[in-house]
Amino acid sequence: MRYLPLTDTDRTEMLARIGAPDVDALFVDVPEVARLDGPIHGLPMHASEMAVEQHMRRLSDKNLAAGDAAFFLGAGAYRHHVPASVDHIIQRGEFLTAYTPYQPEIAQGTLQMLFEFQSQVARLYGCAVANASMYDGSTACWEAISMAGRVTRKSRAVLADGLHPHYVSVVDTMAKFTGDTILSATPKLDAGCDEDALIAQIDDQTSCVVVQYPDILGRLPDLAKIAEVAQAKGALLIAVNTEPVALGAIASPGELGADIVVGEGQALGVGLQFGGPYLGLFAVRNPKHVRQMPGRLCGETVDAEGKRGFVLTLSTREQHIRREKATSNICTNSGLCALAFSVHMTLLGEKGLRALAMENHRLACLAADRLATVPGVTVINDSYFNEFTVTLGTDARDVVRKLSDDGVLAGVSLGRLYPDADGLANGLLVAVTETTSEDDIEMLASALEEALGVEVSA
Structure with a gap:
């Protein structure tokens, strides 16, 4: 696509059609004090394509890959090593240009991929149901806390000291708008996790306990012990996993009693990519909690002729449909990153x-x-x-x-x-x-x- 697709003749004809004498006439409603009276200070003027390429190459040479x-x-x-076949597959036209399937009857391939992705995440996390992905691990963490509040009708979340500080920051930011009480702490350089100190903070008003597994220091908290106490108090255990490869060697959070499992899927198929885009994963252990999950859920069915087909089973909880009554503001999913994750998982088995x-x-x-x-x-x-x-x-x-x-x-x-x-x-x-x-x-x-x-x- 050209950066400047319109000629001077094009612009003149467009202005004549709408009855405007010049481009400035289109901005008369903007207060004069808010209008620029010249080029933006500090920004260079336009340059040739070759000059821009050379400049960008000089900048990239400063990076240590x-x-x-x-x-x-x-x-x-x-x-992690991402097989070349992952990039080859996700760049196929039908995947690369596909967007969220608002009309699922014409997006069967996308829906099938998301269904397979959900199945893989649910299996990996030891849960019954996973959604069609979220933006990243940190926002998935907050959505889990928000969901726990809806399920328990409580608004006090206890965060383990081993939760990634960036995740804690996202939670604190979102809680400012919901009024949730967030209890968090800074980890100590100890060999083991202090589950007893965490458990001591759980009371009858606690909606959830959030534990990273493995945690920010690489330690492995005892999820089963925490789950037993939390659930006895009517709270949900939310497990956060930032390294999905770990679940090939350690027990899944759902197996250990976590009610909601969320995490970052970047490690499989996605690559580092200078910090994004990444991939949020979200799953629940108990099927009765499905209707409180954020995001979308794809399901398998049969059509009128009995052939296998795929549908958007649940998407009516989102703000583009329910507006202020929505359970989540996650209106889309990280589709291409989810595809890369799913392809890599399929290749590994x-x-x-x-x-x-x-x-x-x-x-x-x-x-x-x-x-x-x-x-x-x-x-x-x-x-x-x-x-x-x-x-x-x-x-x-x-x-x-x-x-x-x-x-x-x-x-x-x-x-x-x-x-x-x-x-x-x-x-x-x-x-x-x-x-x-x-x-x-x-x-x-x-x-x-x-x-x-x-x-x-x-």
Whole structure:
């Protein structure tokens, strides 16, 4: 598409047709003080296509791509190998240009894909029903809290201290408009999760307890223990999972008693993509809660001739239909990202997912064992999947910056995630996936030895 599709002749004819003397006449209702009297300050004037390409290439050269460094970043966004066939399939015209199926009778392919996607998510999460996706994990987390309020008719949510701080921020923002009471805390650099402290906050007015699994420090909370107490108090347990590959190795949240399971699906099929778009996953364990779920639900049926067909089973809860009475403002789904997730899951299969998960865990164990031998580094976790936390004895932010200059993306510093918290600045969250080689692990360990040695001598 051309950026400037209209000629001067086109514009003159259009103005004549509507009876306007010039373009400025179309803006007479805008107060003069609000109108620009010239080009926007600081923005360059137009340039040729070639000049723009050269400029953008110079900007992109400043980036350090994930594949060009020893990469140990995680904290909710993970680098996994995405087979080339995923990108090939999702770029087929019938998928790439498809939008939300408002008229399902002419979107059978899209509906079937979403139905298969829902089936995969429900199986992965150990739940009865999953929806057709959401925007991302953080907004799915808030929607789960909102749903719990509708189910229990309570408005007090207790968040585990291991919930990702960005998710907590989204919840706090949304709760300002609903009046929900949100209880949250900052994690401590302890080996295990303090389930007893979390359970102590659950009372008869609690609508839900939100627990990340694995949590932001890579630890594995006891969901079954929390679920038992929460449900005895009439509250729902919401489990949040930011690394779906982990569920190839650990028990599913639904199996452990979670009532609602939400998470981020980016790790499968989607890629890092400079932070988005990502993919929210949402499922419920009890079918009776289906009508309180946000988003859309695709179902399987048969047509008048008895042939298999697909329909939008539930979509009437959304604001484009029910307006202010809607249960959710999620009016669409991350369709293309959901497709990429589903294609990747299909290529892996159950055995492939389990094998991928075990390889992630094997490499993470190698990394943790090697880093534990570095003077000044302490691994705090007793258990983990492919992500764990270490302390460095100095501010991890400084170490991360130094190592990035040397081509090693060492991890996510807890000081970056919790800039105002005491006692976390020395923490470093390290993620290891199948894309991490043993040479990468040795490179990280050697770089930490050098960096920490510099810090000690200074």
